[in-house]
Amino acid sequence: MANAILTPSIIAKETLAHLENELVLAKKVNVDFSSEFVNSGDTISVRRPVRFEGQDDNLDVSSYNEDIEDANIAVQMNKTSTVKFELSATELTLDIDNARIQDIISSAAIKIRYKIESELAALYTSVFHFSGTPGTRPSSFLSLATAGAHMSEMAVPLSPRCAVHSPITAATLADSMKSLQTNRSDVKKAIEKLSLGYYGNFDNYESVHMPRHTVGVATGSPEVNGANQNVTYAASKSTNTQSLVTDGWTNSQTGIVKAGDVITLAGVFSVNPISKASTGRLQHFVVTADANSGSSTGPATLTISPAIITSGPYQTVTAAPADDATITVVTGTGGTAYDQSLLFHKKAFLLVTRPLMIAGDAGVKTSTQSGNMTSISVTERTDFNTLKHEFRLDTLFGTKAVYPDLAHRLTA
Numbered sequence: 001m002a003n004a005i006l007t008p009s010i011i012a013k014e015t016l017a018h019l020e021n022e023l024v025l026a027k028k029v030n031v032d033f034s035s036e037f038v039n040s041g042d043t044i045s046v047r048r049p050v051r052f053e054g055q056d057d058n059l060d061v062s063s064y065n066e067d068i069e070d071a072n073i074a075v076q077m078n079k080t081s082t083v084k085f086e087l088s089a090t091e092l093t094l095d096i097d098n099a100r101i102q103d104i105i106s107s108a109a110i111k112i113r114y115k116i117e118s119e120l121a122a123l124y125t126s127v128f129h130f131s132g133t134p135g136t137r138p139s140s141f142l143s144l145a146t147a148g149a150h151m152s153e154m155a156v157p158l159s160p161r162c163a164v165h166s167p168i169t170a171a172t173l174a175d176s177m178k179s180l181q182t183n184r185s186d187v188k189k190a191i192e193k194l195s196l197g198y199y200g201n202f203d204n205y206e207s208v209h210m211p212r213h214t215v216g217v218a219t220g221s222p223e224v225n226g227a228n229q230n231v232t233y234a235a236s237k238s239t240n241t242q243s244l245v246t247d248g249w250t251n252s253q254t255g256i257v258k259a260g261d262v263i264t265l266a267g268v269f270s271v272n273p274i275s276k277a278s279t280g281r282l283q284h285f286v287v288t289a290d291a292n293s294g295s296s297t298g299p300a301t302l303t304i305s306p307a308i309i310t311s312g313p314y315q316t317v318t319a320a321p322a323d324d325a326t327i328t329v330v331t332g333t334g335g336t337a338y339d340q341s342l343l344f345h346k347k348a349f350l351l352v353t354r355p356l357m358i359a360g361d362a363g364v365k366t367s368t369q370s371g372n373m374t375s376i377s378v379t380e381r382t383d384f385n386t387l388k389h390e391f392r393l394d395t396l397f398g399t400k401a402v403y404p405d406l407a408h409r410l411t412a
Helices: 008-022 089-095 098-126 141-153 167-175 185-192
Strands: 037-040 043-047 072-076 079-087 161-165 197-199 202-206 212-214 220-224 242-249 262-265 269-271 278-282 285-287 300-305 327-329 337-345 349-353 364-370 375-382 389-401 407-411
Touching: 008 098, 008 364, 008 375, 008 389, 043 349, 072 389, 079 098, 098 337, 098 349, 098 389, 141 161, 141 202, 141 278, 141 337, 141 407, 161 167, 167 202, 167 337, 220 327
Parallel strands: 161 202
Antiparallel strands: 037 043, 043 072, 079 389, 161 337, 197 202, 212 337, 220 242, 242 300, 262 285, 262 327, 269 278, 285 300, 337 407, 349 389, 364 375, 375 389
């Protein structure tokens, strides 16, 4: 095969095409091509949706008024992935053909894909809605449908919803789909694309990047330490988190709970975000940062999401927990790891990308290409003494669970 010309522009275009073809999670989340995002330095500011209480069965609004409470979520573009390689002048002259180029580009795309997909999957630690039995892998239509029903109860739009599973969970669910009529064209197409197809009201996919959550120590008899630990929307709106003072954990334990652990509080039930009616299910709270327990009574201050808001348009629960309300860690046995499937509406997660601005210089060539989801910059430099050509590929991006209430975790 004839030698090919390897330039930054060719590498950037070909790597971008390979990368965007192989992404799974990135294809299903929101990307930042929208006028609602405000760019400031390395941060994108995303406006949270406004909610109203409204007034029912009374057309006289003379004494009714609601203030609009705006809130913005900051999304930093602080994640990068870089691939660097070098080729000698002899290799560029004699040895580079299209097959070698494709091998180089494919390997670079795999590395960058791993970084992007892993960072998106890691957003599971912001998701508080939770279902399944730790230690039991989902294996039926009902497993997914029940999670979907919980999402509907929480006013998550039905479309577009997707579910991404670890390979083993995907295989287990696929086994339950054997009775489907595989001669249907849509099912054939799904199987050919290595997706599981539409099942349980989700478009289902598998990904090797899906997280495995290891539960904190999670021992003791934990309780809420102090009543009235609810907050206002104004105090929590930029993060949707709050501190919860607790005790009763095993004394002096590092990582008594870990980021991503999900807890319930006795007597604190979730509400439909529109009607504010109780769902009859205990509200799930996710711990968003590792916490340690102290000595004596095993105290620990947890950072949890969502915030405990008991009234108003942004109400999240039926009531604040009472003093000494029992805390239950529902993510599983302490120190044990469990696969996590992510079920979500597209707007739950955001992928932000921006092309890197790289100045050209003597002996330096650069090219930046932007696609539908990502951008890649390729820079080439030639060493005067050795005539080696150094190439580097860089991508800059950020990820955020901007609306975690539109997502759900299904444990295995």
